[in-house]
Amino acid sequence: MAEEKVLVTGATGKVGRELVPLLLDAGLEVKAGTRDPERARRLLGSKVEVVELNYARTETYSHALTWADRVFLMPPPFSPDSDSVIGAFLDWAVAARVRHVVLLSGMTVGDWTDLALRKVELHLERQDTDHTILRPNLYMQNFHPGFISRQLQDGGPVRLPAGQGRVSLVDVRDVAAVAAQVLTGEDHFGSALTLTGSSALSMQEAVGIISSFLPGTVAYQPVSDEEYRAILEEEGWRDGEIQVILGLFESIRAGGREPVLPGVEEILGRPPRTFQAFARELGEDWS
Ligand SMILES: NC(=O)c1ccc[n+]([C@@H]2O[C@H](COP(=O)([O-])OP(=O)(O)OC[C@H]3O[C@@H](n4cnc5c(N)ncnc54)[C@H](OP(=O)(O)O)[C@@H]3O)[C@@H](O)[C@H]2O)c1
Structure with a gap:
């Protein structure tokens, strides 16, 4: 049978940057979608x-799409x-007879x-096309290179409206490894997989762990939604995106991001990467 x-x-x-080499290593044919092919070639x-x-x-x-058997579908962040953005693309994928979509x-x-x-x-679940939904918790990599990175690089304090809420942060490399597994088999057709790390940390604990691997001390400072809105506006986020980010922190404060679930270990056959290991690597990179 020809490679998929x-x-x-x-x-x-x-996630995409980690996923592409895993799929290539597994012997699949891969195309990398991007708005900026030149930049993507440099990165990939x-x-x-x-x-x-x-x-x-x-x-x-x-x-x-006319080329693809399967699609890893990433909605733009926040x-x-x-x-509406993804719905149209999904309809084209179904019309092009893509056989499996991983959202x-x-x-x-x-x-x-x-x-x-x-x-x-829901739109994906209504299609005849086989699908798998990945539902990762907040990524460790939001601390770097993601949206929290700037505050951390400025030496803190890391100001977030997370209160004392705990989060079972997950490493994007585990999310990519799960995606690769799902895209190379048929075991998870029709499933929705929640992916978490192995322990739930408060933001104070998470920032404390990162700080322990950096030369200076970085503190966590809980802020209100309004204070955080001002920080995000200053960083150039648009109003709609800010609403989505504030909704995320609301779910953290309400405890929705705290559960530690077995999804990553069940699929990969090993425990998820720890926040400690992520923070140690970050400290080594930055020193
Ligand atoms: N961040 C988290 O903690 C988190 C947690 C759980 C789930 N997620 C899921 O992950 C998704 C992505 O978040 P992320 O933080 O992982 O994003 P990210 O790493 O910042 O990646 C953003 C990607 O979006 C692509 N992109 C942006 N606008 C696009 C457009 N109009 N057309 C095609 N590609 C476009 C960019 O590619 P180019 O610039 O190369 O075009 C880039 O590769 C979220 O929507 C959510 O579904 C995120």
Whole structure:
């Protein structure tokens, strides 16, 4: 049987960058979707074919989709309208007879009906196409290179509206490893998999662990939604994105991100990577 062909959307993103080499190593044919092919080639190297893909430009869809057997589908981060953005792309994928779609969603998304990402999940579940939904918790890599990175690099304090809420942070490398496993078999067709790390930490504990691997001391400072909105506005986030980010922290304060679940270990046959190990690597990189 010919090797399966996988289109990885968001291939330059945190999960996508880890997923592409795993799929290539597994012997699959891979195309990496990006809005900026030149930049993507620099980031991903020459082993993978890069294709232009922009959800906002339907003329970029067909080239990537008519080729693919399976699609790793990544909604743009913190998008308040990912349902309309991704919905059209999904319809094209179904029409192009893609046989399996793996959607990168988020923990607790299944608990809501009015969330844009939940609408994407429901839209996918209504299709005849086989699908798998991945629902990871907050990534460790939000501390670096993600949206918390700037505060950390400035030496803190890391100001977040997380209160004393605890989060079972997950490493994107585990999310990518699960995605690779799901995309190379048929065992998880029709499943929604919640992916967490192995322990739930408060932001104070998480920042404390990172700080212990850095030369100076970085503190955590809980702030209100309004204070955090001002920080995000200053960093250039748009209003709709800010609403999504504030919703995420609301679910952290309410305890929705605290459960430690066995998904990663069940699928990978090993425990999830620890926050301690992530923080140690970060400290080594920065020194
Ligand atoms: N961050 C978290 O903690 C977290 C936790 C759970 C789930 N998730 C899920 O992961 C998704 C992505 O978040 P992330 O933080 O992982 O993002 P990320 O690493 O920052 O990646 C963003 C990616 O989006 C691509 N992109 C942006 N706009 C696009 C468009 N119009 N068309 C095509 N590609 C576009 C970018 O690719 P180019 O610039 O190369 O085009 C980039 O690869 C979220 O929507 C959510 O579903 C995130």
